[in-house]
Amino acid sequence: MSPRRIPAATDAVERRETPLTITVDGEPVDGIEGQSIAGVLLASGRRAWRTGRSGAPRGVFCGIGACFDCLVTVGPERDVRACRRRARDGDEVRTQARGEER
């Protein structure tokens, strides 16, 4: 098993879910309104979506914007911290590879 979102039906905080869909490298991924892009990716079972200089996989590490391990490209903007950016329905997210940076 892997990271997941607590289902709203059993969540002690009694919350609502408004679905949204983003694409990740063209592939649709479902999430809910209010989630960060990192949260959407993690809850969809992805633990890694970026590669470091050596090509090694990376995902969320610090979760609060300090480590920059979770960087993604959102629409035309590269180097967006996925843990800090709220997902919006229709966001086109592309994964990044550190080795390709200029």
Place this chain on the structure above:
Amino acid sequence: MTRHVVVVGAGPAGLAAADAALGAGARVTLVDEAEQPGGQYHRMLPEAYAAARPERLHHGWRAFDARRRRVLAHPRCVWWSETAVWALERPDPAEPGPPRVHVLRGPSDGGGRDRHVLHPDALVLAVGAHDRVLPFPGWELPGVFTAGAAQALAKGERVVVGDQVVVAGSGPFLLPVAASLIEAGSRVREVLEASTPATLARGWGRRPWELAAQAGKAAELAEYSALLARHRVPYRTGRTVIEARGDGCVEEVVTARLRADWSVVQGSERTVAVDAVCVSHGFSPQLELPLAAGCALRATPAGEFVEVDGDQRTTCPDVYAAGEITGIAGAPAARVEGALAGWLAAGGDRNTVAVRRLRSSRDQGRAFAARLARAHPIGAGWSGWLRPETVVCRCEETDYATVCRAATDESTSAPRAAKLATRAGLGPCQARMCGPTVAEIGARLRGPGVDSRDIAGLPAPGDDDHTIAGLPPASEHRRPIARPIRLGDLAATPETTATTPETTATSPSNSLTEESSS
């Protein structure tokens, strides 16, 4: 004239500062990078979740909620959410006063954010801290999270990082993190506190009356311990995670028994199957803004913090500091420091009974911080976990052997030269993760007799080896651009939010790219 107080950070300290400054009659601009106030401690659920029972995830929700509503609804308060302070610009020496505050408003790391410049009469910095994590083989594997990440995801988004989780490191923060994971449905295999029972007893056992002053904290910890016991989660002391292994993501961790200095007891290793591991070895205060303002730091065994006087004043005129940047002491202490800082920054009477009470409560908070540091010191033997090829700088994948080589070679041992020779600290996070580690390894290998200021890359008295003419002293926290900013936004003309007759925006005198920090 009504004073204008800018408060940076809306966690427990910042929110209390704003509340007190409003109470003292000031106009307040409260800025935070998040969409809602609360900081990491009261990390709130997104509004879209429309949670009916948010209080189930919070301690002291009622008081927090009341304060949050009071501050945000106050006619003299301007609340700027999703606002990043990317530079503080020191005033001309002929023109006394606090720095100008350069902010960007809009989604994190987005292009086209609005640029503004604030001109406060006083500035309260309450920007907090993030997890410090010591490196170990495999810590860069996906599935290894900081404890703060697990907490933020569970509390702030209702996402749980794994099903079989080990929580390890040092400090009482491990307990709420384990509690959050359990509440969210993970199986926490064990919670590992690296400090040995003797160290814990020495730190917490002396002067128990000081703990009574932090009764809220003690009750909170007792509650977490009871939860762990109810779920049969072992809490082990003197043991930690020394390695994470897996093919592409973490599949198992190796734990080991530690001596008081955190060196590994050979033969005590155990392997635990996990799909996530959460680690935290204390906290790093976020010192970019205090350093940008020119505040002096104070070295402690637990690291460097902003130097403040009995009134929470920094060494910079009209700049106050509160919360974790002045010492790690938890939310109750942060609230008290914030209240004191906000009241005095607003020009409130220094000699009222309420202020005296706040000062004494703040002193109790400082005593608590000292005990916390004594009970959870990072043992010098931790580097025994490392192998030559272990990644130390996550961004640049600089390994331990390279860092050691640079530190022991005379031509590359000074902090700036070491950075250039190894690239450690030059990647996207700009040493936020590896800075304290690289500084510590360097200081140790350069040998005894090195002034403690060397650890931070600050010059020792009479030693100008490390200061290059024209450059401020090297420090792992000195980042001229405190937050990432897109060049297009930098080029845009800021909207000056004038609070003084002056309306002309000036460019910051700092250099313009984050990569140039040293």
